[in-house]
Amino acid sequence: MNRRLPDGGRIDRTQPVRFRFNGKEYGGFLGDTLASALLANGVLLVARSFKYHRPRGIWSAGAEEPNALVTVGTGARREPNTRATTVEIYDGLVANSQNAWPSVGFDIGAINNLLSRFFSAGFYYKTFMWPGARGWRIYEHFIRRAAGMGKVAKTADPDRYERIEAFCDLLIVGSGPAGIAAAQTAARSGVRVILVDENAEHGGSIARGAIDHASELREWASGALAELAGLPDVTVLSRCTAFGYYDGNVLGLVERVSDHLAAAEEGMPRQRHWIVRARQVVLATGAIERPLLFANNDLPGIMSASAAHCYLSEFAVCPGGEVVIYTNNDSAYSTALAFAPHASVTLVDTRAEPAPKLLAACRRADVIVRTGAVIRRAIGSRRVRAVAIENYANIGCDLLLTAGGWTPTIALHSQAGGRPVYAAESQCFLPGVARESWVAAGACNGAFDTPTCLEQGRFAATRAIEAIGVTPATIVIPACTTRGDMIPGPQPVPHGKCFVDMQNDVTTDDLDLASREGYRSAELLKRYTTLGMGTDQGKTSNVNALSLLAKSRSESVPDIGVTTFRPPYTAVTMGAIAGRKQGRHILPTRVTPLHNWNEQHGALMSDAGLWKRALAYPRGDENRQAAAIREAAHVRSAVGTCDVSTLGKIDIQGPDAKEFLERLYVNRWSNIKPGKARYGVMLQDDGFVFDDGTTSCLDENHYFMTTTTDRAEPVLRNIEYLLQVVWPQLRVHVCDMTDQWAGIAVAGPRSRESLQPLFADAITSLPFMGVVDVSYGGQTVRVVRISFSGELGYEVYAPSGIGEELVQELYLKNDSPGIAPYGLDAMDILRIEKGHVTGAEIDGNRTLADLGLARMARSDNRFLGAAMMKRPGLVDDRRPQLVGLEPLDPAQAISAGSHLVVESRPREPSASLGEISSACFSPALNRHIGLGFLRGGEGLHDSIVYAANPLGGTHIAVRVVSPHFFDDKGERLRG
Amino acid sequence: MGDYRERAIATGTGLVIRHAPATIHEVAAWPGANSALEHFLNAYGSGARNPLLRVGPGRVWVVGADTLELQTATNGMALIDLSHALVRIQVSGESARLVLRKGLPVDLHPSVFPDGSIATSAIERIVVTVHNNGDSFDLFCRRSYSGSLEHWLADASIFLL
Structure with missing residues (x-):
């Protein structure tokens, strides 16, 4: 049935649109919402309710919709739980009902409706307590299937989402009469304004025609919007919902950029997440019409009067021919008069004596009015057919509108303010005390007629602008008439199956039961009955529920309480929150100056924090382990190079630099001479080892520190903290140099001769632990003779921009079989062979003694962590100590993470005496080896323990040995 | 490069x-050397040949300057080449x-x-x-x-x- 009027509305009749709903094709026009287009096609039944699978239609024309939830799109773009009332149609739109099988017309789940007396409040809590845990295992599957609304797409979201970081003097939420008046005032005052509205059209009640407006008012609004659009410091956004109000006047908005388009332009985001930092905010969020309650109040064909008025005037859809309007206030009269030319209209007013002026207008328009009348029941099964009115004959109808008064939309106010305040005379909650810099204006502030809204908008902007120290401009607001008395008369006490929360199928009976069972606080009531939960968050139900409870207990509404509003106001797509933080940009990537060179030489790359590091450089069909073993052996026999650019590097300068190092490291620095480097260990405050590395003395007041890759940031952070907070008097300046230098370790017996072609004599004479700055191609290159591998070795630090060039030159000057790159895996082998510790051992729980480094500590105790390192638990000689481990079978691999136990057979539980921290195959020793921590380890050399790995199913006999497997006298590195 | x-x-x-x-250099004053930094900013900044970016308390980045030229102007302070x-x-x-x-x-x-x-x-x-x-x-x-x-x-x- 075509319900579209021949003319009128704001739809574009020149642009017809075809869309599919539940598999059937329908037509509409550009500018239609899915709801208006369905109503225009005579489709009333669009959904099934959550619990009882009752037939449901379209209730509202906005974001508060409790019933008409649909899944839009298909495949990866499928989005569940969208409101048909806010989805704009486009050619090719596909939408489907949810929560119904096999179809919304015939839904098997509707059997729940017949069983509804069993599904009372707290049904799950009561029923599934029995018979204990075993019962839950049986029920869980079925409950989980029934729970939840809609089904999400399980494939990656193909759409583009963006974030916008925005700033303004004044953010105005809502572009109804109050919002526009506020925006015009602010814009003319010269401040930076952002005006947002969740609807496609600005104007709020002016655009939606839900109330009478003189054409002057419409002209004023469109003129003001045009003026705003032309100003450079004003941003006007439609289809943009302010969903969250956070501390510091930060608001989250989501702008639906291309949801309403059949095809987005190339690169156009689907949605934008705006993060707005506003100095002041005007909240002009309007109000939502409350339902009136009666039995079967959820039938399709029953909707809010303001929504129907909106469909009539904005979309030129008259959803019914025989209209009954049920009201307790004056707002429905204009709706009745608007429908009168298109349908037979009966107005049922609960009040005994409505204003004579209104009654006269109804008489003139042939609208029948029943005063002092109460609707008891809607009649019909899959749609409304008639209404039963107390003391009157039933009236047949195909559209039943209810006008139960207005609920100010105070979600944002509540998120950023005190508890809402109940206004008994208006029967609604009004904004509480502002805790952030906002001012409320318009219907959300209890102003239910347009002249007051306009005045409040102007006033709110004036206050906000004054607060930021700008002189507000004055604007002329248009004259318009008031709408009459919007304050609702009494809500009749409902009987029968009345749905208070239509989305969650919570009835008046459920509320009574919960109340009888003692769930008296509003918060408990919500959790017990699910009232106010779900996608609509009780926008149409909370106030009715509270007033019913108050009435049944003869208490006042504020005594019952008010539920808390939390972000988001309406559901926000996860994609919008993620923005571009996906794929490559989920985290930034750090690459070393030698990254390209590494890749060109076949490096197998891996993530180390944000860094990309080369694990190994496999050749041919070599696997990772074989490559690492070859590379390690090559270092021991010839020369290898390793990219160590990721090491933390810190420049330390100042007259007190040496004193600072003395306090930072456990070992002595007072006697270090320029041109020398030294290994250092630093502790955490708590006495555990923090990090190790070498620091070079460039001159008396200038040092170059290196840290491990992992601890580069924490060490720098700690140093800056110490200098700024703990020792601010120290004349020291530090600077992060990690990115300034490419680091290349050159190690192996032939390392010196390999570097000579580049640096000549500077290298030849460099002693062990010596540092020298040499000139290379006009740049300063720093060479430190130092060894992590145990071989003769150098660390060459070249300015990042020439790092790759320097390595190329090094390989050019040396025949390539003689020099070869080695990766992290080979470096690990080399250092395990030497018993050098890394992050695997320095894990934040080891003392100097645990690591065999106790002798490094100075006796003066003037270093960080000195006091706490002597706590009883830290000097206990039963602490696990660093040991070397050799499997009795040299070919048997052992794995890091294995526990060390004395039992020769796998047995659980078994007392762990420690664990293996690192393990590898050593090419130098031709056997598997490992490092680990063992209780009393230093005294247990040569004894046998077992490496237990219950997960891997291995239990391997290992001999405890010194951690220095290879060249323990260090002759090779000093050579 | x-x-x-x-x-x-x-x-x-x-x-x-x-x-x-x-080229980017950090010029920084340790505690007690702020007057040296102010002097540098006045002397070097007055020409305004190169942007001076005050990146933090006692810390300035000089963009586009020559290292040798800065060395003489930054006595008693830290001078760090961050160009790379x-x-x-x-x-x-x-x-x-x-x-x-x-x-x-x-x-x-x-x-x-x-x-x-x-x-x-x-x-x-x-x-x-x-x-x-x-x-x-x-x-x-x-x-x-x-x-x-x-x-x-x-x-x-x-x-x-």
């Missing part, structure tokens, strides 16, 4: 983004703000961030110091992150309001 050559990252309607190498540690990317044109606002939480409105302004913030977790140089917004970031930042900038330039 490897990828230290000047090059375009993205261009579009009213938008130019380019990688613009420069930092990458400068210049974003200019009418759409510059539209690109940057997609990730940089800094108010770049001329009334708040006029010529010469500087701020340190982050774009998608990449630490960025932004300087309004009058002709462009100069972004300084750590070299190891610059690939990610360039990629982000190119991506952010795709669809501008």
Whole structure:
């Protein structure tokens, strides 16, 4: 049935649109919402309710919709739980009902409706307590299937989402009469304004025609919007919902950029997440019409009067021919008069004596009015057919509108303010005390007629602008008439199956039961009955529920309480929150100056924090382990190079630099001479080892520190903290140099001769632990003779921009079989062979003694962590100590993470005496080896323990040995 | 100088983004040396040949200066060459703000961030110091992150309001 009027509305009749709903094709026009287009096609039944699978239609024309939830799109773009009332149609739109099988017309789940007396409040809590845990295992599957609304797409979201970081003097939420008046005032005052509205059209009640407006008012609004659009410091956004109000006047908005388009332009985001930092905010969020309650109040064909008025005037859809309007206030009269030319209209007013002026207008328009009348029941099964009115004959109808008064939309106010305040005379909650810099204006502030809204908008902007120290401009607001008395008369006490929360199928009976069972606080009531939960968050139900409870207990509404509003106001797509933080940009990537060179030489790359590091450089069909073993052996026999650019590097300068190092490291620095480097260990405050590395003395007041890759940031952070907070008097300046230098370790017996072609004599004479700055191609290159591998070795630090060039030159000057790159895996082998510790051992729980480094500590105790390192638990000689481990079978691999136990057979539980921290195959020793921590380890050399790995199913006999497997006298590195 | 050559990252309607190498030095005063820094700023800054960016208390970045020239002017202070540690990317044109606002939480409105302004913030977790140089917004970031930042900038330039 075509319900579209021949003319009128704001739809574009020149642009017809075809869309599919539940598999059937329908037509509409550009500018239609899915709801208006369905109503225009005579489709009333669009959904099934959550619990009882009752037939449901379209209730509202906005974001508060409790019933008409649909899944839009298909495949990866499928989005569940969208409101048909806010989805704009486009050619090719596909939408489907949810929560119904096999179809919304015939839904098997509707059997729940017949069983509804069993599904009372707290049904799950009561029923599934029995018979204990075993019962839950049986029920869980079925409950989980029934729970939840809609089904999400399980494939990656193909759409583009963006974030916008925005700033303004004044953010105005809502572009109804109050919002526009506020925006015009602010814009003319010269401040930076952002005006947002969740609807496609600005104007709020002016655009939606839900109330009478003189054409002057419409002209004023469109003129003001045009003026705003032309100003450079004003941003006007439609289809943009302010969903969250956070501390510091930060608001989250989501702008639906291309949801309403059949095809987005190339690169156009689907949605934008705006993060707005506003100095002041005007909240002009309007109000939502409350339902009136009666039995079967959820039938399709029953909707809010303001929504129907909106469909009539904005979309030129008259959803019914025989209209009954049920009201307790004056707002429905204009709706009745608007429908009168298109349908037979009966107005049922609960009040005994409505204003004579209104009654006269109804008489003139042939609208029948029943005063002092109460609707008891809607009649019909899959749609409304008639209404039963107390003391009157039933009236047949195909559209039943209810006008139960207005609920100010105070979600944002509540998120950023005190508890809402109940206004008994208006029967609604009004904004509480502002805790952030906002001012409320318009219907959300209890102003239910347009002249007051306009005045409040102007006033709110004036206050906000004054607060930021700008002189507000004055604007002329248009004259318009008031709408009459919007304050609702009494809500009749409902009987029968009345749905208070239509989305969650919570009835008046459920509320009574919960109340009888003692769930008296509003918060408990919500959790017990699910009232106010779900996608609509009780926008149409909370106030009715509270007033019913108050009435049944003869208490006042504020005594019952008010539920808390939390972000988001309406559901926000996860994609919008993620923005571009996906794929490559989920985290930034750090690459070393030698990254390209590494890749060109076949490096197998891996993530180390944000860094990309080369694990190994496999050749041919070599696997990772074989490559690492070859590379390690090559270092021991010839020369290898390793990219160590990721090491933390810190420049330390100042007259007190040496004193600072003395306090930072456990070992002595007072006697270090320029041109020398030294290994250092630093502790955490708590006495555990923090990090190790070498620091070079460039001159008396200038040092170059290196840290491990992992601890580069924490060490720098700690140093800056110490200098700024703990020792601010120290004349020291530090600077992060990690990115300034490419680091290349050159190690192996032939390392010196390999570097000579580049640096000549500077290298030849460099002693062990010596540092020298040499000139290379006009740049300063720093060479430190130092060894992590145990071989003769150098660390060459070249300015990042020439790092790759320097390595190329090094390989050019040396025949390539003689020099070869080695990766992290080979470096690990080399250092395990030497018993050098890394992050695997320095894990934040080891003392100097645990690591065999106790002798490094100075006796003066003037270093960080000195006091706490002597706590009883830290000097206990039963602490696990660093040991070397050799499997009795040299070919048997052992794995890091294995526990060390004395039992020769796998047995659980078994007392762990420690664990293996690192393990590898050593090419130098031709056997598997490992490092680990063992209780009393230093005294247990040569004894046998077992490496237990219950997960891997291995239990391997290992001999405890010194951690220095290879060249323990260090002759090779000093050579 | 490897990828230290000047090059375009993205261009579009009213938008130019380019990688613009420069020498960058940090001049810093340790506690008690602030007067030396003020003296330097007065003496060196008066010529204003090169931008001086006050990046923190007692810390200044000098862009485009010669190391030798600075050495004499910074006695009694720390002088650190960061030319290879930092990458400068210049974003200019009418759409510059539209690109940057997609990730940089800094108010770049001329009334708040006029010529010469500087701020340190982050774009998608990449630490960025932004300087309004009058002709462009100069972004300084750590070299190891610059690939990610360039990629982000190119991506952010795709669809501008």
